[in-house]
Amino acid sequence: MSTPRFGLQARFLAGSAVVLLVVVAIVGLMLVRQAAAQREALRNSGEVLSQVFDQGVRERGTALANALADTLINPLYYSDLAAIGAAVRNTARQKSVSYVLVYDPDGRLIHDGSFDVAGYGQPMNDPLAKAAVRSRKPLVQESPSILEVDVPLAIGDQPLGGLRVGMNLAPVRAQEAKSMHALEQRMRETQRRELGWALGLMLLLLGFVCVMAFYVQYTLVRPIRWLGAAAQRIERGDYLIEAQATRRGDEVGELLRTFDRMSQSIARHDRDVRQMAYTDALTGLTNRLAFREALDHRLLRAQAAGRGLALLFIDIDEFKRVNDTLGHEAGDDALLQFAQHISSAVEQIGGDDALLARFGGDEFVILISQGQSSAAEIAKQLAERLVIDLGKPLHVQQREIFLGSSIGITLFPEDAGDATALLKNGDIAMYQAKLAGKNCFRYYSLAMDHAVERRLHLEQELRGAWERNELRLVYQPIFRTRDRMLCGVEVLLRWDHPALGAIPPSMFIDVAEQSGLIQIIGPKVLRAACEQAQQWPRNALGEELFISVNVSPKQLRNGDLLQEVESSLLGSGLAAARLHLELTETAVIGDEMLAVSLLEKLHRAGVKVWLDDFGTGFSGLSHLRQVPVDGVKIDRSFVADMERDPDDLALTTAIIAMAHALGITVVAEGVEQEAQFELLSQRGCDLVQGYWLGRPLEAAGLVSLLERGAMAAVR
Incomplete structure (x- = not known):
């Protein structure tokens, strides 16, 4: 009996070979698929890492640039290089910031954060400069080593220049490459180990091929696919990845845990970036960017529901004085107290939907949504409460300070239909509250827009008016009552505009005060008046005329008044005793400590100081004992x-008697009738001025009057 040529063993071997080939083929296919999946996961992870790092740098650069841009608006507007430099250096010190450049509208460098600014005024010629200067909206540019965020700077439609913040990409690329290399190494190790496991199991036990296939699928393919899906979610910006609670101690488990830690780190970084971008660092309140997004969203909801909104724009009165006199730490303390008072009032009155934000500096904004009562009514109640609460004293550095607030209210849809217009209207209304005397609130009206436009036009025209010879000085004669002799003049400023004609001082002086131009014009007036007075002849008694120059409260507070006076006297050769400075009573009382220190220095220099509009302030005669002044000018309203009014006569008499008792000269202004002159003379008033005595004169007319030896009896 012949032995079968293809027996059971052969069949078994053949079957085993077939099974082995099938298993090998299956395992081979699985390994190929696994390698492809790993490559796909590696590629996706690389792309996600690159995008995450790039997005992080982009968002940080944008946040830094926007924050710095808000800080630079006022310093750039007033060409305050010191403040610009301080802000630029503060940002340039940030980690990963390569450079910070501030330039004017023509692309010339204003500041680069250095103390000498070697390239000041020079055009920027680097490859990214041209696009930055040409752009009229925020722009992000990227070179191989730098990611630059460009932000144009403007006030309204007036361009001020721009800001360039360069972020160094080298550390980012290095970290990205390191992370990618680590991930690639992990995947390669996993691939090698899993291949060894597969080959070993095939050699040891062929019968477990199917189990091995299931094992590979369960322990390797599924985690890798999860990693790929998670990486794609991160790529789409979804950082909330559920952690894989695995206890596996192999490379896949380590990879899963590593990926968990990486995704959590990315999520924390995203939260930190969002918090930096949307939260005010000092108060913890919503910042300008987040408020604007919320305002846009609520406007859409209000339009769809036909509901109203109210916007309150709050500005702290005289806040700059706190920073200037007590320092920025005290200013921050005051801001925190203000924020607490405002938050408390908003919680009690504004309702659950009210949103409070700090816009930067001393500006706060509140958004009121319509609830059970109208938004306008809630805004009114809240404004009334805030005027009272914010007018209360603050305790800062063991001192009690009074500031107050000016509040502007604008309504949707009555006043505007979009966020930009609402914010502009709130700012305008707040500005009108300041003009109304501060520590009050005002509603926006269309007339305010026209008033602001006229005021802005006047401010623009006033810039450079001195250089265009549109501003001129005139001189109001001042006479002694005892001998009716011309002994001095008050220097007055007049503006003859080529198109608008003669503009009243009451209009353009207020514009100069509010815009800060008075700090530019004031020193020029002082210097020109001193130079002119030095050329005048003596009066009929051989006396040299004194000149009385008005000084703005802003000039009093900026700390440069003493240097400006000394420079004007030195440059003109005018004797210090011939210069009288006129300060308003309210300006002196508003900052008495600073005023006393400055007036004592002026006294030592030989300059005399008069209090103008005396009697209209809140202090009365009692402050004459503390403030070292040489004279007071009785306000024209009393004269x-x-x-006709016995009270005005009695008050004038009392002022003269009290001032003389303190050794202070008394000047009466606004004398327009002889009877007024006689009454003042009888009561011992020292000096008088007014239209009855003489109208303001040009320099030539004043010289002619001196040469005639005119006295008060001759009009």
């Missing part, structure tokens, strides 16, 4: 009614 005008002396003949």
Whole structure:
């Protein structure tokens, strides 16, 4: 009996070979698929890592640039290089910031953060400069080593220049490459080990091929696919990845845990970036960017529901004085107290939907949504409460300070239909509250827009008016009552505009005060008046005329008044005793400590100081004992009614008597009738001025009057 040529063993071997080939083929296919999946996961992870790092740098650069841009608006507007440099250096010190450049509208460098600014005024010629200067909206540019965020700077439609913040990409690329290399190494190790496991199991036990296939699928393919899906979610910006609670101790488990830690780190970084971008660092309140996004969203909801909104724009009155006199730490303390008062009032009155934000500096904004009562009514109640609460004293550095607030209210849809217009209207209304005397609130109206436009036009025209010879000085004669002799003049400023004609001082002086131009014009007036007075002849008694120059409260507070006076006297050769400075009573009382220190220095220099508009302030005669002044000018409102109003006559008499008792000269202004002159003379008033005595004169007219030896009896 012949032995079968293809027996059971052969069949078994053949079957085993077939099974082995099938298993090998299956395992081979699985390994190929696994390698492809790993490559796909590696590629996706690389792309996600690159995008995450790039997005992080982009968002940080944008946040830094926007924050710095808000800080630079006022310093750039007033060409305050010191403040610009301080802000630029503060940002340039940030980690990963390569450079910070501030330039004017023509692309010339204003500041680069250095103390000498070697390239000041020079055009920027680097490859990214041209696009940055040409752009009229925020722009992000990228070179192989730098990611640059460009932000144009402007006030309204007036361009001020721009800001360039360069972020160094080298550390980012290095970290990205390191992370990618680590991930690639992990995947390669996993691939090698899993291949060894597969080959070993095939050699040891062929019968477990199917189990091995299931094992590979369960322990390797599924985690890798999960990693790929998670990486794609991160790529789409979804950083909330559920952690894989695995206890596996192999490379896949380590990879899963590593990926978990990486995704959590990315999520924390995203939260930190969002918090930096949307939260005010000092107060913890919503910042300008987040408020604007919320305002846009709520406007859409209000339009769809036909509901109203109210916007309150709050500005702290005289806040700059706190920073200037007590320092920025005290200013931050005051801001925190203000924020707490505002938050408390908003919680009690504004309702659950009210949103409070700090816009930067001393500006706060509140958004009121319509609830059970109208938004306008809630805004009114809240504004009334805030005027009272914010007018209360603050305790800062063991001192009690009074500031107050100016609040502007604008309504949707009555006043505007979009966020930009609402914010502009709130700012305008707040500005009108300041003009109304501060520590109050005002509603926006269309008339305010026209008033602001006219005021802005006047401010623009006033810039450079001195250089265009549109501003001129005139001189109001001042006479002694005892001998009716011309002994001095008050220097007055007049503006003759080529198109608008003669603009009243009451209009353009207020514009100069509010815009800060008075700090530029004031020193020029002082220097020109001193130079002119030095050329005048003596009066009929051989006396040299004194000149009385008005000084703005802003000039008093900026700390440069003493240097400006000394420079004007030195440059003109005018004797210090011939210069009288006129300060308003309210300006001196508003910052008495600073005023006393400055006036004492002026006294030592030989300059005399008068209090103008005396009697209209809140202090009365009691402050004359603390403030070292040489003279007071009785306000024209008391002089005008002396003949008819016994109270005005009694008050004028009391001022003269009290001032003389303290050794202070008394000047009366607004004398327009002889009877007023006689009443003042009888009561011992030292000096008088007014239209009855003489109208303001040009320099030539004043010289002619001196040469005639005119006295008060001759009009």
